[in-house]
Amino acid sequence: MNKSTNHQMDEAIKLILQYNNIFIASHINPDGDNIGSMLAISLALRKINKNVSVLKSDVLPEDFMFLPGSHDIQEYKEELGPIDIFIVVDCSDEDRLGNNKALLSNAKKVINIDHHISNTMFGDLNIVDPKSAATGELIYKLIKKMGISLDIDIGSNLYTAISTDTGKFSYESVTSRTHRIIAELIDIGVDFNTINLNLYENMSIEKTKLFIQSLSTLKFYEGNSIVTLKITKEMLKHAGAKMEDAEGIISFIRKIESVEVACVLKEIEMNNIKISLRSKRDVDVALIAQSFDGGGHIRAAGCSINSNIEEAEKEIVGKIREVVR
Amino acid sequence: MNKSTNHQMDEAIKLILQYNNIFIASHINPDGDNIGSMLAISLALRKINKNVSVLKSDVLPEDFMFLPGSHDIQEYKEELGPIDIFIVVDCSDEDRLGNNKALLSNAKKVINIDHHISNTMFGDLNIVDPKSAATGELIYKLIKKMGISLDIDIGSNLYTAISTDTGKFSYESVTSRTHRIIAELIDIGVDFNTINLNLYENMSIEKTKLFIQSLSTLKFYEGNSIVTLKITKEMLKHAGAKMEDAEGIISFIRKIESVEVACVLKEIEMNNIKISLRSKRDVDVALIAQSFDGGGHIRAAGCSINSNIEEAEKEIVGKIREVVR
Structure with missing residues (x-):
């Protein structure tokens, strides 16, 4: 992550600390990195008492419903309150948000966190790092930088995000950092064996x-x-x-x-x-x-x-x- | 690795430093951990000028012939000289050595390096650790303990050993140590992308x-x-x-x-x-x-x-x- 991306992350943390009502969404045709990243950051922000809503942009594949927090993903409705901050993860452009695109203009601030090189930088802050093997790696870094302690629920979502977006740690995009993050998740007790059974040994x-x-x-x-x-x-x-x-x-x-x-x-x-x-x-x-x-x-x-x-x-x-x- | 296994490794290093003619073999029906482990230790010992012969116990699958050093694997013949040390890797018992089993009695000392819980402890020294996800992890530790620097050729063999024996880092046996070893191999420049293409994208x-x-x-x-x-x-x-x-x-x-x-x-x-x-x-x-x-x-x-x-x-x-x- 280069200096300017680092700076954007610092600014994002300031915003998050300042506001309370935080909405999180990601792209249509959801995948492991998208769902795991949304859930990891939502669980972390709830630990510092933020009022977090995770929005559904599309039908969720059954395969990911074992993830901690997945049952809290919901359709947007007005009763959820004002959108102070809209965090968009793993989403290269606004159109990929599906119906939730319309909410961007309602938000006081949009934070765009992604690893796609084609990202259109649509956020007020853009934490975009194409050198990250998964958006989950950026979420890991954000959580650490905020000083929020990782736990098994957050870790299980990060493991899923990173494993699924790297073909089990095998794609070109993987770095030594990727493996060191996973090592840390295993050390805090993430049950990667059960996660792997759910992700890869579950063909209908x-x-x-x-x-x-x-x-x-x-x-x-x-x-x-x-x-x-x-x-x-x-x-x-x-x-x-x-x-x-x-x-x-x-x-x-x-x-x-x-x-x-x-x-x-x-x-x-x-x-x-x-x-x-x-x-x-x-x-x-x-x-x-x-x-x-x-x-x-x-x-x-x-x-x-x-x-x-x-x-x-x-x-x-x-x-x-x-x-x- | 417990205290006694650690001690066995220290003793093995003393023996290796003392003798010159070192033979290495592994089990029949060769796999990635077996071939990768044999080649990694052979390349490391050649770096400290040992006279190393890597023996073929069975037909080698074509899939692994991309590995550095694989073309030096050979049938035993008397001209290879006296067997000072016979290092047997990834082999739970003597019978799994196939024809090379007969050589055990010719060897001055047998060093048995393995991670199978069923290992029969047939060596003079037995570095057997069922908590290692692959024999390759034990070979990594041995090489580091000997102070031999890892290089891309050794690292490529270790990566192959560990990746193939853990289903791409997904089996129950994987630990955070496994991922930290892989991180180090990536840092020294192991081209895991090409290795993965060779291992997993090569179906005839x-x-x-x-x-x-x-x-x-x-x-x-x-x-x-x-x-x-x-x-x-x-x-x-x-x-x-x-x-x-x-x-x-x-x-x-x-x-x-x-x-x-x-x-x-x-x-x-x-x-x-x-x-x-x-x-x-x-x-x-x-x-x-x-x-x-x-x-x-x-x-x-x-x-x-x-x-x-x-x-x-x-x-x-x-x-x-x-x-x-």
């Missing part, structure tokens, strides 16, 4: 069925360097699964040794195909996604194509081929 | 095919709390795969949320079925394996049944049912 039968069915659509191109997989509405129906159950399949097919680009096509509607792209070493998939008005990072990006799933596959593979060749 | 097409095929044999029992999966010789032939490619499938099926016991049956020969068992929270699978003359740990065990694969499945499921009910 429906998700398993969808996984097995979808693997039958695996197709290879360009000497097995490109792989595609399709998930249709018919498959979801057959497996009793939801589209969110497709999560994780792309990481699995990217593991195939010859694969440089993995592509999953999801049939949202007949002529609305959502495409996820992952690369391993060389290809910038954000560039590919951009040519279909999508976006993302070098190794993970996405876009949509408005045609049927077979046609969409042809189009996207055509584009990937140009780059892989 | 044959293995992928075997994985997909075997999933079609998934069967559930007792309200989905028991799951079985079968791998036949026919499947291997069809996928162009080897039985070792079945590695990892059991971890995958254990993830299914309702599952308490996962069981994989491998058809080694027509009437020789090797069985692997994993449990999640409550069941002691070592007890189940023992009733078929097998063994292992509470959460991971194995045995063999001499009948055809369908019959073996009935037998093992019958036994698991008694425990799960």
Whole structure:
């Protein structure tokens, strides 16, 4: 974290100490870093008697409901009182707040805490550090700097935030600091074994069925360097699964040794195909996604194509081929 | 590591400093902890000019041949000279050394370094610590205690040893020490991103095919709390795969949320079925394996049944049912 980010954090602490009614929200399509970060900071601020409301921007995946504090996440309503401070975590831009975007203008002050390089700095204060492997690392630092003692509940949320956003401490973004934070969380007694069972050993039968069915659509191109997989509405129906159950399949097919680009096509509607792209070493998939008005990072990006799933596959593979060749 | 293990380590260091010809070996069916530990200590001892030979006890999986020093692993031959010290790593008993077991009696001194609770203490010195998450952690400690500086090659082997034996730092056995060691390895410059690509994003097409095929044999029992999966010789032939490619499938099926016991049956020969068992929270699978003359740990065990694969499945499921009910 550089000097100016450090300064922003100091200013944020002053604001937090000054005001009482604090609201916390994060992005739609919630993930572990988003939920863990919101809950960790909310539990910490309650320890210094702040009046904290954690807002729901989207449906919460069942998988994270084991987290301490998760049942306090609620829809915004006026009775919650005035918004002194609105803390937005893990959210690269205002639109990703969903309906809660509208609350930004009601807040006296907005504190934006994030690790995405694409963050638009929409806050009055912006604690944005792309060198943090997870927003959870920034929340850890904020809590420590405020002198609030970590406890098992806060620690369990931080562990979840960091583990899920780093592929179990394996992504490029991990630093030695990441491991030292985790060491400290283990020392205070965080039950990471139970957390890991909840996070990673909890695949529903429906998700398993969808996984097995979808693997039958695996197709290879360009000497097995490109792989595609399709998930249709018919498959979801057959497996009793939801589209969110497709999560994780792309990481699995990217593991195939010859694969440089993995592509999953999801049939949202007949002529609305959502495409996820992952690369391993060389290809910038954000560039590919951009040519279909999508976006993302070098190794993970996405876009949509408005045609049927077979046609969409042809189009996207055509584009990937140009780059892989 | 308790006082007596610490003392054994001090004695081992004295021996290592006194002698010159050092041989290192580990168990058959090599894994990441075994190979990483052997290579890390071998590279460290070469830095203090010891004459080190790393012995092959079994075929080395291709997946680990990216490790620094891996190409120096060799079969024992007499020309390698007298065995002053024989360091055996990650090996719970002498039989697991395969053919290299015979060399134990040729050695002036045997140093046994391991973290398995079942270790038979077969060495002249026994550095055995079941509280270490990986043998790699003990090797790290030994190298530090000898005052040999870590470098990227040694560190890459230690990272591999520890990561592979802890399911990416997620198993119960992990401690804060584990994460602090990894933090230090990252600080000295270990390229964990490339290591992770090599270890976990390197699934052969044959293995992928075997994985997909075997999933079609998934069967559930007792309200989905028991799951079985079968791998036949026919499947291997069809996928162009080897039985070792079945590695990892059991971890995958254990993830299914309702599952308490996962069981994989491998058809080694027509009437020789090797069985692997994993449990999640409550069941002691070592007890189940023992009733078929097998063994292992509470959460991971194995045995063999001499009948055809369908019959073996009935037998093992019958036994698991008694425990799960």
